[in-house]
Amino acid sequence: MSEAQVKVHVDKVNKSYGENHVLRDISLDIAENEVVVMIGPSGSGKSTFLRMLNQLETPDNGTIIVDGYDISDKNTDINKVRENIGMVFQNFNLFNNYTVLENIMLAPVELKKLDKVAAEKKARELLETVGLSDKADMPVSSLSGGQKQRIAIARALAMTPDIMLFDEPTSALDPEMVGDVLDVMKNLAESGMTMIIVTHEMGFAKQVADRVVFFESGKIQESGTPDQVFDAPKNERLQEFLSKVTHA
Amino acid sequence: MKKIWMFCVAFLATVTMMMGITKVDAAQPNYIITTDATYPPFDFQDKNNQYTGIDQEILKTIAKREGFTYTLKPMSFNAATQSVTSGQADAVIAGMSITDERKQVFDFGTPYYKSGIAWAVKKGSTIKSLKDLKGKTVAIKTGTAGADYALSIQKKYGFKVTYFSDSDTLYNDVINGNSQATFGDLPVLQYTIKNGTKLKVMNPTNPYEAGWYGFAVKKGDNAQLLAAFNKGFAAIKKDGTYQKIVNKYLGAPASEFTGSKSDNSSVFGILKSNENAFMKGLWQTILLTLFGIIFASLWGVLLGIMGVSQNSVIRGVSTTIIYIFRGMPLMVLAFFIYIGLPGVIGTKIPAFTAGVITLILNEGAYTGAFVRGGFEAVDKGQMEAARSLGFTYGKSMYKVIMPQGLKIMVPSFINQFIITLKDTSILSAIGILELTQTGTLIVSRNSQGFRVWAIIAVIYLVVITLLTWFSNWVEKRTRS
Ligand SMILES: Nc1ncnc2c1ncn2[C@@H]1O[C@H](COP(=O)(O)OP(=O)(O)O)[C@@H](O)[C@H]1O
């Protein structure tokens, strides 16, 4: 992996909440266009790790370089860096005080100073790609969970990010909604987006991941291609974890 | 939303101009003199809602002869005296007894009226002396000098006492024979009797614990005014004007000052004969409420925003301000600003201004607390989503959190507006002639407590209803 290709560089990062040592000496490099899926039991530190990549959480020590910016450096303008990192949350977090279209347009208009006409055109295109053109002028409260999550993805994409972070994007959805969201994500992966995804959807992981990373007790216990991780797991805890999720 | 703001600005501009016009020409010597207008026959409002009484007529006559002008500021007795000691006013005339204690802080003019405690019985009663009270019941009014005196001689004469908080009920109790006597201020009893109460004063010429009433200025201040008062008083005493004034109030029939019976014995009559006073009082209440609501909301929103700041110092400032002003009783705050502060900063603060500042600080603190709470009640995910897109904290607040928070707060705002309206009544204590103070003055003249307070209560309810409708209308507009 050459330097230029590295989109995310994490080196010896630690994070504690009081006595709770949540991340222990984590190091990980992610290349451009790479799709990394993170799996692991609940409480193992996946969300904390993901949220550290856009500074929603700050590490206690270690280095994090994203998109060429050292975000563990206090002098970095984190807001500028965040404009290039899209994030999708488990609970969607659409802005309740705006319509669907306004949700998508808000950041480009306010932060990129895009004029409203151009922003709206782009927003409508994005609505098209997530298959929700007819919802443009709806208040977000009228949408189903699956629709909300697709709008949330569109909102993040409107800033034309280089990297997309997903924290259990389908965990809050009814089963019949999951497919639509995963389809949008698959298309995004195929278009070459660099993606880091926390999920429990093992089938999806097998299909789209370039690399699967197993988190346990704040450590990366194992990582490799989907074939290596799912079909020939070496780590004992990973084996245990896989047997639980596949037989559930 | 814009229209509402424009209305507010226009409204404030108009009122400010109106207040400017009423200012007195600075070149003329003009004194501010306080009184307590709930003390007939010395200080009260007549049927035309003009301030009158023995004190007021003496003052008016002397001012005219000695060539000075004054602005009369009626307020509660305590506020009236403290306004002078704090320099907010130049002098006080309020049926105020000259005591050694008061001489420490006031310079008194020539004593102008001898007063003291008298006792009275029902007209035609067989009781002739205090000794006849043995085993009988004496009616006294809570907290008065008359009550203190009665209690001090209770053992000696062996009577029972029964307490009242309202003079009319007390007099009726004696007249109906439930109790046999009462103790009170001599001139007040005399005035009541002249106004038709069927009692008889037993010691009209030798009141107990006799003392003198005096006109007072702050010790060491306003020597010129005091000299003018004394000179004028000597003159009216000499030429008989003084005695005429006293006789006028202690010898006149009831209707002379309080209005005809029909004007006082029905709700409609009271409304009609005091229409102007009610309207003026209502207008003051509305002005106070509007100023209070507008500025307390602005101040409260600012406190609320400070309360969710990322900077812990700013948060601390907000918390402290809210803590202090939410914890302080409104009346204490009003007295502090109106009476306490001018002594320290050296400038007078008009009562209305002091009242509005009081409302802003007190209601603003409550507003600040629920505004902060409203912002905090917005789901944390909203802030995270905004930040993840690259919005700064401030911009996230402004674009995402505040609009949602304010919506949550709408019912709290409406509630606070109603509380503000009700709280304006407390400002009557610093002499703002709003609705409650208007009621106090009318009742002290005509003793129609039930009817007058019922009228005042209904007016408040009507205004509160209108305010609620207006608030709900605004709420609907902001929703769409
Ligand atoms: N803000 C926080 N304060 C205290 N503890 C936290 C906080 N966020 C997460 N934790 C703790 O950190 C650990 C890892 O949490 P998380 O990263 O959410 O795990 P995962 O996403 O893998 O389920 C858990 O023990 C959790 O309780």
Ligand SMILES: [Mg+2]
């Ligand atoms: Mg998680």
